[in-house]
Amino acid sequence: MNSSKKNTPKLNILCYRWGTKYGVEYVNTLFAMVRRHLSIEHTFHCITDCTEGLQDGIVAHLLPVTGVTGIWQKLMTFQDNFLGLQGQWVVSLDLDIVVVGSLDFLVEQPEHDFLIARNWSKDAKAGTGARGSGSVYRLKVGSHAFIWEKLIKNFDGAVNRYHGKNRDVGEQNWLNAHIEKFHYFSEGKVVSFKRHCHAKGHKFLGINTAKIGKAVPPVEAAVVSFHGDPLPPDVMYSHYGVWRHAPFVKQNWRPSRNELLHFGIVIPTYNRPDDLREALESLLAQSYPHWVAVIVNDASTADYSGIEKSYTDDRFIFISKDHNGGINAARNVGIDYLTGRGIDFVSFLDDDDIFAPDFLENSISVIRQHPEYDWFMSNNYGERKTSQRDIESIKVIDWIDDYIYGKLRGDKAHLFAMPLLSGIRLDERFRASNRWRFFIDLNERTPILAYPNASIRKRYQDGGITKGVKGKYKGPKTMLEIRSRFEKHAYVISRRPFTFSAYKYLLLELLKTPKRLVMLFMQ
Known part of the structure; x- marks a missing residue:
């Protein structure tokens, strides 16, 4: 730290999370981005209504009940002695930002007790809207306590007067009305995805120009704010509506894979409780313990009560469907459950298959050595189809070229990074697997890193979850x-x-x- 920073207040980074719009992965990802891009000693705080799944190193605080609700709760940062940090700096960061450059600019201009990013809206430029954007601001705790004190005296009146057209900018309007002079971060450090990254295309005569080109932030930018829609994962792998694909999101909006990784295993089951026991035992035998398994009972007629009584480990989540929809629908239920719960990678396990005891541990080694990939694939063992072709060495493959039309054949073990699954689900029209569209859509987003570990033991049975239907005829049945x-x-x-x-x-x-x-x- 240079001499000009020795006398600056202690630095705290803060984010807020409540409700279901932003999963815990948003907090963990923001934490990782700050650690990568902020060289100044700091403490990372999260005020939230649920602390489950937060990475070690994040100081969690339960969201207090203050009578203030919604987006206005972010103004509690202005409380006198907020979190016991009187006189210290708190930098509030929205969860929907992407950090693309050094955050050391956050401690510039130490003479000011309050700094904020400029608002980029048309109303702000016209002088009729909020001057600052609450996506990034720095406050010396205790310096503007009147902001909170006035708010709680007449919160309903504040909402009625300042809520804004969409009721989502009220706190910015409140600051605009009660802070006479704003001071801003250095020009160009905090930018808008929508307004500064050449992100928006147009639909004209059936042509969507968002499919042409990429969204790119200005070279001097350090923070890109995704205010409103789209969210960062929406444009991570492809365009989203009229918004262009933003490769910089995948490069930066990611948790650290050197931290503790959490795996989610989706296990559909139908009328095979005895086989399911073996599958669950293979998870308990894993040498890496940080996983959660979602067992989706696809409206079985067999009795599973003994299974649920036997497997009380809180890493097992049992979900029962009301009607039988087939393996794809059951897998989608599992993916949906895992979304937003701090899961880094998802894998599928059929109820009659088992994982090798070192599957997850070996996978972590590969994942950390190759952080640029989001889809990992490895071999099966046990029963083999006559067409089986194994992965013989670690290599990058393409699902279409190497699997559909190439020499690679047979069922494999898959690990998908959670953001990769955003907006993509299995085709529920099919009762049996028929995963080709799912895999093609994923492959359009990312290549696959294949490695030769024997990871999953497959069994092929009539009926149940794998075949879906019984009978000797092996061709299409509908x-x-x-x-x-x-x-x-x-x-x-x-x-x-x-x-x-x-x-x-x-x-x-x-x-x-x-x-x-x-x-x-x-x-």
């Missing part, structure tokens, strides 16, 4: 499944029109359709 055989290749062509193998296999599947129709009607 019109939908027949259509999906050639639909898969048409979907590849729509995404990658120069994949010539897709045209070949599309034609072959169409030629097989008459025979399949005959077999279908003869069942």
Whole structure:
């Protein structure tokens, strides 16, 4: 620390989280970004209504009941002796920001007790809106206690007068009305994704220009604010509506993989309680203990009460569906449950399969060595299909080129980074697996890092969760499944029109359709 910073107040970084809009991963990701980009000693605080899943190193404070509600609660930072930090600096950061450069600018201009980012709205430029953006501000605790004191004296009156058009900027309007002179962070350090990153495209005559080009922040920017929609994960891998793909989000909006990683395992089950026991035992045998398993009972007719009584470890979450929807719908239920709960990676395990005891531990080693990848795939062992082809060395693969049309074959163990699954789910039209669209959509976002560990033991049984239906006929059993055989290749062509193998296999599947129709009607 240089001499000019020796006499500055102690620095505290603060974020607020309540409700369900922002999962705990937003806090953990912000914590990691601050650690990477702030060289000045600091303490990271989070005021929240739920402390579950927060990374070690975050000082958690339960959200107090003050009579102030909604976005206005962020103004409690202005309380006298807030969190016992009287005279210290508190920098409040919104959860929907992406840190792209050094945050050391936060301690510049020490002569000012209150600094804030400029508001970029049209109203602010016209002089009719809030002058500052609450996405980033710095306050010397105790210096502006009147802000909070006046608010709690007549909170309802403040809301009625200052709430704003969408009732989401009231606290900014309150600051604008009660702080006579604003001082701002250095120009260009805090920018708007919507206004400064060439992010917005347009829809014209059926053409969406957001598909062309990328959103890029200004070179001098340190913080990009995603006020409103979209949120950072929405544009991490592709465009989102009229908003362009922002590769800088994937580069920066990520938790540290050197910290403790948490895995979520989704286990659909249907009428196989005895097999399920083996699957659950394989999780208890894992050499890495930081996982949670969501067991989704797909409206089984078999008795599972003994399972739930036997497995009381709080890492097991049992969910029972009211109606049977098949493996894809059950997996989606599991993914949805895990979303927003601090899970870093998700994996699927069928109820008749088991993980190798070192699966998660070995995976962590690969994940940390290759932090640029969000999808990891490894081998199975045990029963093998005749077409099985294993991963022989660690390498980057493409699902379309190497799996659908290449030499790689057979079921594999998969680990998906949680943000990768944002907006993508399995096709619930199919009772059996039919995961091709799910995998193609994921592969359009990221390549796959494949490694040769034997991670999952597969078993292939009639009935239950893997096959979904019984019978000797192994071909398509519904019109939908027949259509999906050639639909898969048409979907590849729509995404990658120069994949010539897709045209070949599309034609072959169409030629097989008459025979399949005959077999279908003869069942």
